[in-house]
Amino acid sequence: MRDWFPDREFFMRSQGQVRFIKISSTMQKGAALAVIVLAVGWAVSMSVMAWNKYTAEANLASFQEEKARVATAQERLEAYGGNINELADELSRQQDLLDDYVELLPDDIQTVDTNVTDSSSETAELIEQVGTHFPEARGLAEIEARQLAFVENITRYADWRAHKAEKALRTLNLDPRTITRNARNAAMGGPLQLLATSADGSLDPRFERLGLSLARMNQLEAALDGVPQIVPTPTGRVTSPYGPRRDPFTRRAAMHNGIDYGGPIGSPIYSAAAGRVTFVGWKSGYGRVIDVDHGNGVLTRYAHLHRYDVAVGDVVEVGETIAGLGNSGRSTGPHLHFEVRVNGRPVNPRPFLETAPDVLKEARGS
Numbered sequence: 001m002r003d004w005f006p007d008r009e010f011f012m013r014s015q016g017q018v019r020f021i022k023i024s025s026t027m028q029k030g031a032a033l034a035v036i037v038l039a040v041g042w043a044v045s046m047s048v049m050a051w052n053k054y055t056a057e058a059n060l061a062s063f064q065e066e067k068a069r070v071a072t073a074q075e076r077l078e079a080y081g082g083n084i085n086e087l088a089d090e091l092s093r094q095q096d097l098l099d100d101y102v103e104l105l106p107d108d109i110q111t112v113d114t115n116v117t118d119s120s121s122e123t124a125e126l127i128e129q130v131g132t133h134f135p136e137a138r139g140l141a142e143i144e145a146r147q148l149a150f151v152e153n154i155t156r157y158a159d160w161r162a163h164k165a166e167k168a169l170r171t172l173n174l175d176p177r178t179i180t181r182n183a184r185n186a187a188m189g190g191p192l193q194l195l196a197t198s199a200d201g202s203l204d205p206r207f208e209r210l211g212l213s214l215a216r217m218n219q220l221e222a223a224l225d226g227v228p229q230i231v232p233t234p235t236g237r238v239t240s241p242y243g244p245r246r247d248p249f250t251r252r253a254a255m256h257n258g259i260d261y262g263g264p265i266g267s268p269i270y271s272a273a274a275g276r277v278t279f280v281g282w283k284s285g286y287g288r289v290i291d292v293d294h295g296n297g298v299l300t301r302y303a304h305l306h307r308y309d310v311a312v313g314d315v316v317e318v319g320e321t322i323a324g325l326g327n328s329g330r331s332t333g334p335h336l337h338f339e340v341r342v343n344g345r346p347v348n349p350r351p352f353l354e355t356a357p358d359v360l361k362e363a364r365g366s
Helices: 025-080 082-103 118-133 137-172 176-185 203-225 350-364
Strands: 008-014 017-023 235-239 243-244 252-256 259-262 266-270 276-281 286-291 298-303 305-309 322-323 335-344 345-347
Touching: 082 137, 082 203, 118 137, 137 176, 137 350, 259 266, 276 298, 286 322
Parallel strands: none
Antiparallel strands: 008 017, 235 259, 243 252, 259 335, 266 322, 276 286, 286 298, 298 335, 305 322, 335 345
């Protein structure tokens, strides 16, 4: 403490006179302590204010949610006591929307439980109330209960699959937030056709939540399809890895932004993932090149080719033959130069090729 707060003297000169002010170590310590106490007090008071605000907002949100739930249950009960034909039409609209949503489900889903679960106790209670007050409408209430159980279970299923896909992407050092942001910002359009479950044009929030969950699941799983996941040559013989190396022409240190695979001229070159061909032609240094865009900022490049088997705009699947291995451009012998680029920046392809098969298998497993 003495080293931090030694006695200090300050000299001042004014109108030919020299004066000095002495600040003792004790005075400095007291001032520092006062500052610390004020800072701690301010931090504590701000924390208390923030906590009180959070608690008040949480209580208000909980109250509003409970109020909305009670109001919704009461509104549904009153609806069953109204025009049965209008209610039947509403359930029909909901079923049509569900039929549209089913088309978004992956092929590997077999059956979905449509029984009213414990978490749907509100719906079960509504059925009993409808059966007690409006026996003629009990059948419609049971149909709606099955619809809502379907919505609830499919929403959970979609969220579960999206979480698995998100985890897989993070394992491969890809940012799911960027993927979903790119999907939101992608070019799109078409006639406006609002979704509705009621005659007034409104959409039940549970159906809206299901639609958003399915859309997110499909976006993330589509991104998995675009992850480079297979070695693009049949031999897989690496002649030059990714990273710094001695350039084969200048013999000076240089960066190698891909992996070179040796092989005989004309041997097949495979697309490392599903995507769309965006470039076919000659690039300086690369020779004959094919670029395949896999979406979400991921692109693979295949260089020094002997021939092209695809054209710009072609959609290719993982493992599809797109070219023949060659020796064009800046090359010392027949080989494939393979690059992976993420948002325009070259990255090491090896982690993708070594990790992706197991990660994707786990993500797509049941």
